[in-house]
Amino acid sequence: MAQRAKHGTLGKVARPRLYEQLMEQILGYVEAEQLGPGDHLPAERDLAERLGVSRATLAQALVALEVLGVVDVQHGTGAVLVYRPAIATVLRQLREHQNRLPEIVEARSTLEVKLAGLAAERRTDADLAAIEHALGVMEAEIKDGGRGAGGDELFHEAVTAAAHSGVLAQLMAFISEMVLETRIESLGQPGRPERSLQSHGLIAAAIREQNPVAAAAAMQAHIDLVSDVELLK
Structure with missing residues (x-):
């Protein structure tokens, strides 16, 4: 027994x-x-x-x-x-990172979807110009053979600024290092930089048209896309 x-x-x-x-x-x-x-x-x-x-x-x-x-x-x-x-150290850190990823995605969905909606309501012409500039930077990086990480970061910073919400901006700053982890992973997926740029374009279009519902939906779709990474499978 x-x-x-x-x-x-x-x-x-x-x-x-x-x-x-x-x-x-x-x-x-x-x-x-x-x-x-x-x-x-x-x-x-x-x-x-x-x-x-x-x-x-x-x-x-x-x-x-x-x-x-x-x-x-x-x-x-x-x-x-x-x-x-040490190999053991890296494997332990990898497990910790894998466990943390779903919570990072959850935080992004909570914060950035709201920020996109507010940006559509509150954006100024200067905010819109910053968003368009970020799109151009990312497109140029991708055409040059890169991942577009710099332009990607600029885009999300520009959307956050366009929302004109100091508290939400502080919360985004707090998780910025963790968001960087997901950015590297996502843009490292084959074909992902181009798809990410395309979804950025949809968010920008909704903000340009001052449509908060569409902007929030486009941001959620974008987060769903970039959260599809191998480390979560």
Whole structure:
């Protein structure tokens, strides 16, 4: 009986996702090569070939490492090591991040949907110009081969400013670092920068037309889009 009870406490061990396995291998390579801050990882094409995976799959692992601050991935320069952590530390931070993501999405839905509606009601011509400028910056970044992260950040800042709500702006500032995590993840998904820019355009159009209901709906649709990330699957 005791033996059966003991066996009854056992459960299936979750199989690590492929990108998690790749993270471990990349960190193992960093350790073996004794890479330090500022050193470059091999080019993505080379790294993918060595690991025997597609570049899209490798990109998920690099995005996860970027979100955790281990590497900095820039268009044209590839992945640069920021610091060399212990593998166990990174995997623990990844679990913590995965657990935190749904709450970040929840906070964004609560705050940014309201901000978009207020922006449509209260925006000035100067606010609208700032929003349009952010769209242009993001479009230019994407055309240049980047993710559009700079323009994306400018856009959401411009919408927040256009709402003219000091308290909501302070709340957005409070979660800005956490929002940055979701921004990196989302724009690291294949094809996501273009789709994100398109949804920004719909939000901007509703704000331009001073339609708060449409602006709020467009912002919610945008958050639903950008929250579809591999780390939540």
